[in-house]
Amino acid sequence: MLSVSVVIPVYNQADLIGRAIKAVCEGSRPPLEIIVVDDGSTDGVRQAVEAAGSNYSVQVRLLTVPHGGPGRARDAGWRSARGDLVAFTDADAVPEPDWIRSAVEAFSHDQVGAVEGKVVADGVPTIFTHQVKNLSGGRFMTANMFYRRSVIDEVGGFKSRYREDSDLAFSVIEHGYEILFVPESVVIHPPREEGWDFYFEKANRKRFEALLFRNHPEVAPRYLPRFQPTELLVLGGELFVVLALVFGVWSVVFGLTMLTLGLPKRIAAWLDGRTYSGRDYLLVWVLTLALVPVEAYYHWLGVLKPPR
Numbered sequence: 232m233l234s235v236s237v238v239i240p241v242y243n244q245a246d247l248i249g250r251a252i253k254a255v256c257e258g259s260r261p262p263l264e265i266i267v268v269d270d271g272s273t274d275g276v277r278q279a280v281e282a283a284g285s286n287y288s289v290q291v292r293l294l295t296v297p298h299g300g301p302g303r304a305r306d307a308g309w310r311s312a313r314g315d316l317v318a319f320t321d322a323d324a325v326p327e328p329d330w331i332r333s334a335v336e337a338f339s340h341d342q343v344g345a346v347e348g349k350v351v352a353d354g355v356p357t358i359f360t361h362q363v364k365n366l367s368g369g370r371f372m373t374a375n376m377f378y379r380r381s382v383i384d385e386v387g388g389f390k391s392r393y394r395e396d397s398d399l400a401f402s403v404i405e406h407g408y409e410i411l412f413v414p415e416s417v418v419i420h421p422p423r424e425e426g427w428d429f430y431f432e433k434a435n436r437k438r439f440e441a442l443l444f445r446n447h448p449e450v451a452p453r454y455l456p457r458f459q460p461t462e463l464l465v466l467g468g469e470l471f472v473v474l475a476l477v478f479g480v481w482s483v484v485f486g487l488t489m490l491t492l493g494l495p496k497r498i499a500a501w502l503d504g505r506t507y508s509g510r511d512y513l514l515v516w517v518l519t520l521a522l523v524p525v526e527a528y529y530h531w532l533g534v535l536k537p538p539r
Contacts, residue, residue, distance in 0.1 A: 233315040233335055235262040236380070238308030240301045241280075241322040242270040248322045249283035255320075256287040260332035262318065264290040268308040271298025302395030305373060306388045309380065317380050319373040324350075325419040326375075333415035334377045344382040344408025345400065348375035348416030356504060358511045360422040361429065368412030369454055371400035375418040382408055390446075392538075394439040397454070401447040427518060434526045441533030464493025465523040494519060 237255050241248050248267060255265055265284070269276050277293060284291030296307050309317045316335065320326055334346045350365040350372050365372050373396040386402040389395045400410060443451045471478075471486030497519050507515070 233338055234313070235260075235316045235318050235331055235335060235377075236309075236312035236314030237262045237265045237318045237320065237331075238268065238305055238312065239265065239320055239322055240268045240270055240304035240308065241272060241276055242298070242301075242304075243272045243274045243276070244322040245272070245274040245276045245279040248276060249279050251320065251322055251324060251326075252280070252283040252291060253286075254325045254327075255330075256289045256291075258326060258328045258331055260329075260335065261287075261289050262331060263314045264292060264312070266308045266311055267291065267293050267322075268304040269293060269295045270301065270304040271296065300392035300395075301373070302389045302392045302398075305395065309378075309383050309388065312380055315380060316377050317383060318377045319375075320418055321374045321420070323421065323423060324374050325421065327417040327419065330375075330416050330418060333417075334413055337411050337413045337416075338377075338379070342407070342409050343411055344379055344403045344406070345410040346377040346416065347371055347400075347410055347412045348377070348418060349412075349414045350374050350418050350420050352422060352504070353419045354422045355506055356422040357424070358502065358505055358507050358515055359425050359427060359429070360505065361425045362422040362504075363420050366414075368414075371396050371410070371454075373399075374420055375416065376400075377416075378403070382406070391439055391442060393436045394443055397443055397451075398446065401443065401450040401454075404450050405447065427514075430518065430522055431525060434522060435529050437526050437529035438533030438538045441530055442537050445534075445537055461493045461496045462523055462527060464489045465497065465520070466527055468493060469520065469524065497523070 239251055252265060267280050280293045294307055294311055296304055305319060334348055337346045347368050350363055352362040352364040356362050363372060363374060382403055386406055389399055391398045403410060444457060468486045468489030471482045475483040498515055501515050
């Protein structure tokens with residue numbers, strides 16, 4: 232039987248980490264250990280972890296590292312692990328009872344280097360709700376990923392602060408290992424309410440997406456779009472509308488046509504499954520017009536000056 236170490240990074244989520252620990256410990260196949268990596272939190276994470284861990288026979292260890300992002304926290308976690316497999320999930324996620332058992336069964340031969348489970352969004356999100364989901368695989372979210380510890384070691388672990396999940400998975404694929412999608416291994420990821428500024432902070436991480444294409448030129452294009460046509464349409468439309476001062480009314484017509492073609496798909500992706508009012512709908516349109524050029528800026532900044 233393959234032993235499992237569960238790694239959970241946490242940053243200022245003392246109110247949620249106990250729920251994640253409880254879900255893992257009460258599963259149908261408890262792990263060898265749970266390693267909670269405190270990424271420089273300033274709330275009561277230590278007390279919350281100690282209180283939750285005292286209720287179960289599973290060993291719950293707390294590592295504290297300087298704040299450096301989830302990638303660095305996860306890297307510290309697996310390096311401290313003792314299990315044959317390392318399972319990654321998030322502090323605000325809730326693994327279902329058969330999460331570990333279903334994933335472990337898929338490691339049927341040595342060329343299975345990793346297993347990707349299903350991530351399901353729960354609750355009723357609004358336009359400012361952050362939610363993640365992975366229903367069909369190929370996204371390699373560390374909210375629900377299992378790796379052979381020896382394979383992580385072979386590829387050098389996590390090398391990026393953000394988009395670290397795809398970076399590790401692409402490295403594993405490049406080394407000739409299989410990553411299987413197991414939909415029976417489920418993690419619930421409840422939506423988290425954020426402010427409008429969250430989306431602009433998140434745009435900064437586009438720099439790390441460019442890094443994926445540089446470091447994994449053959450694998451990355453199989454899973455990620457290098458360019459999004461909707462982004463080009465929105466940027467072009469905004470540019471032509473601005474240039475109306477120079478080229479006149481036809482520039483406005485051409486720009487609005489491009490926006491009409493590019494914006495609806497971006498809006499639909501944002502509103503997918505969310506509840507919203509007419510005011511919210513208008514706000515999403517305005518924010519999308521502002522976010523697209525910001526995301527494009529950080530994307531090309533990452534291309535021209537890759538982050539460390």
